[in-house]
Amino acid sequence: MNHLKPLLAAMLLTLAGASQAANVLVVLSDANHLELKDGKSYPTGFYLNELAQPLKLLLDAGHDVTFATPTGQAPTLDTTSLDVMYFGGDAGKLKQHQDLVAKLEITSQQRSPVISLARVEQIGYARYDAVYIPGGHAPMQDLIRSAALGRLLAHFQQAGKTTALVCHGPAALLSALSQPEASIARMEQGGKATPPGWIYAGYRMTVISNQEEGLAQGSLKGGVMKLLPQTALETAGARYSSNATPWTSYVVTDRELITGQNPASALQVGQALLDRLTK
Secondary structure (H helix, E strand, O other), rough: OOOHHHHHHHHHHHHHHHHOOOEEEEEEOOOEEEOHHHHEEEEEEOOHHHHHHHHHHHHHHOOOEEEEOOOOOOOOHHHOOHHHHHOOOOOHHHHHHHHHHHHHHOOOOOOOOOEEEHHHHHHHHOOOEEEEEEEEOHOOOHHHOOOOHHHHHHHHHHHOOOOEEEEEEHHHHHHOOHHHHHHHHHHHHOOOOOOOOOOOOOOOOOOOOOOHHHHHHHHHOOOOOOOOHHHHHHOOOOOOOOOOOOOOOEEEEEEEEEEEEEEHHHHHHHHHOOOHHHH
8 A cells, every 4th residue: 555655745746736727817918009199000919928928927836817808709919029138038938938839829810729708707717717818919909999809807806816917918907997989089089087986996016107108109100109008097097007017027916906017027017916825
């Protein structure tokens, strides 16, 4: 019997790990462009490292991941994010994370595993233990005005379930405004986010700063965004804070909410999310 003890111990450890596995919902935009002022448009999608770095941490820890977009269409990778600077200058890490996304076929128009937010609601929000929303400019096109996402976020907020977002991702919290489509339209015209009652009013949070948006203005090829994420969240009632040096990692945690400021913050946001799931 003694020779079976190591095997039994290993089995018990495996079962214990399995019992602690969480189901994380990763919500991405299915927009492949951002409409700018003056009728201009900017091709975009999600940033590779902002999705893949936290995703790898979750999968390596044995957690389950479900992918969703507003309509269930496959998301688009922003090809400008295929740069070693987002992986500490390490080409090997860039390839490793690029291969992970390719293996999961997330962007495949025929085989993508993503489901729609309507399907998520049908399955039931209770099935998911946490939600993660990466950035890229794409969330500014659809997630910020998605009433379906707003209902999902309201469930997580009321249940105290971890909600993690990075870079432009935190702007998606605006979907929890009352009548988000109309509220965002007013904000784009310089008005206030009315009617009141945003569930995240008073929360401390971060998002890509107006300063960083200004520094990256050249990437829009002369275009101008209709709405800056920092300004929008502050207008809605967020207590915004930022890093001291642009493009350095900065993460804010307030209650169930974890927000990261920029691409450099993705790994730290992923680790904070992972830590919450293992407590």
